[in-house]
Amino acid sequence: MSILLGRETKVVVQGITGREGSFHTEQMQELGTQVVAGTSPGKGGTTHLGVPVFNTVHDAVEATGATASGIFVPAPFAPDAIMEAAAAGITLIVCITEGIPIQEMIRVKDFLRGYPAARLIGANCPGLITPGQAKIGIIPQRITSPGSVGLISRSGTLTYEVASALSAAGMGQSTIVGIGGDPVLGLAFRDVVELFEKDTATTHLVVIGEIGGSDEERAAELLARGSRLKAVAFISGRTAPEGKRMGHAGAIISGNRGTARSKEEAFRRAGVAVAETTDEIVGLLR
């Protein structure tokens, strides 16, 4: 069992013929992910990596019944790719692309309100993996192993670090979700915690947060209401210098939230163990 993604999920890769798209599609296939289609405007009707290529996501969905998509297109085209996927009926959209302007993501988020069934992960994220079954994105399967720890993170390499420490300690993972580090994102910590809470195969939870915003605090509020998961949180950036702020607008809306301390305290109040370094996570989870 897992959340969001499993062996049975049919995936379309947007931008499958590009360098990144090709490389990671092969990795996804190697793990056993059902990549049933790719898109690349103008290359419809061809085949790439044994997968039929379509001009649009709409055509790909119609022909193959894909329900999930992985987006590997350059930043100027990624916002449209996300909206295209949602409009085509895709319910799990994973956008790996980094460097999308924030104002574009704000418009995309507004567009997605019209498609409540569509869940977006990212952008600027490593994607997600259900070890031993399937992945969409770039998390290396070699460092993961199947099990019952749910892992959510805003950072790519820290996710890998923690996943490999868990695997080395014999603690496999149900699903690993890299939600991405941009200020305006798809799924937030809280949304993913809710999914893990309902997944009977997940018994433990690791949350790797970062300074900025208050998504971690909101996830902590949810856990504080009572959780069946044994959870550990880690927040990176406690020694990062405070951003040199110019306007007051940011401070007006965020107040004291968003610091490493505020996030750690929120998790402690929720009864979640807080790791001081990533090395401590495994010990605290046992």
Add this chain to the structure above:
Amino acid sequence: MKLLEYQAKEVLASLGIPIPPGVVARTPDEAVAAFEKLGRVAVKAQVPVGGRGKAGGIKLAKTADEAREAAARIIGMDIKGFKVPLVYCEVALDIAREIYLGITVDRDARANILILSAKGGMEIEQVAEESPEALSRLYPNPWRGPLDFELTQLVYDAGLGDLARPLTTLIKRLYRAVPEYDALTAEINPLVVTGKGDVVAGDAKLEVDDNSSWRHRDLEERYGSVLEGDPYEVEAKKRSLTYVSLDGDIGIIGNGAGLCMGTLDLVQRAGGSPANFCDIGGGAKAEVVENALAVILMNPKVKGVLINVFGGITRGDEVAKGVVTARDNLKMTLPLVVRMSGTNEEEGREILRHNGIEPGASGWEAAKKIVELTKAGARA
């Protein structure tokens, strides 16, 4: 990209927002010339950070001598780590009222927020905390922007109904900075109502999203070179590295922002003090490692370097070879600790040891090691 006040005002003026007449001065003589042209002026430090008034970066000049003196004192001053490159001499306003007007990204709401308050000025953050009801807010639809009736409501909610006409027009114009310039923050504080009843931008802050710089090359060309930034940050930018200077003496290289930030935390926890944040991104290619090391070694304060690389798909032996080559090319003699993991990590560690570089078993072990080595180096 954070624009300086005079730059932000040029942009706002191009959107039709009234600004006071002003002139940029790079020397005290230019400030005198500005005074002769404009009369009584405020001489204002141009730095991309708030709090310059309290730091002594704004002086009123009633005579040519005062303008010269103010400019001489302010140019070159350090305000929160920024060396003031120039001053903006602006006609001193006859202020009757100060309003706050700002647009920014509310990341929790994943939306833009427009904020308006009749209690503008320096204490706006305190107002927000103590009497949040004094601030009116609007989340405009990101596709079409704020509508007239929404702005009318916002203005009346803020108790500024007597200025409804000029304010709704002005807010609409300011909002254009969002779609047209990818503004992350566009703020006018204070928005001044003069004795004659005119509404004028007293100050202006504009931050443009770096992710959209390819759409706004004109801004970069016009304003990009004005500010003398930190020399290492400038060099790093030329080499396409994500680099932030810090105060300490241990250089840090990591791949991925989260891992890099985590590495700073570890060094601090081990009793050390990081000299920088440097994220070399995925892959950790030899050339990129060398670029990062070169920038870090430019800083004479640096006494040692810690490299923390998580190689998902990257091969450890290749990373190790790259680090050794970079060190040799740069003739680096300072202590260097490398922590890496990934495919062939054992081979990689062997290559490092063979070349006299300390491999760290974990991030934490590596952080302790580099702190110890730099302290020993400092004693020697």
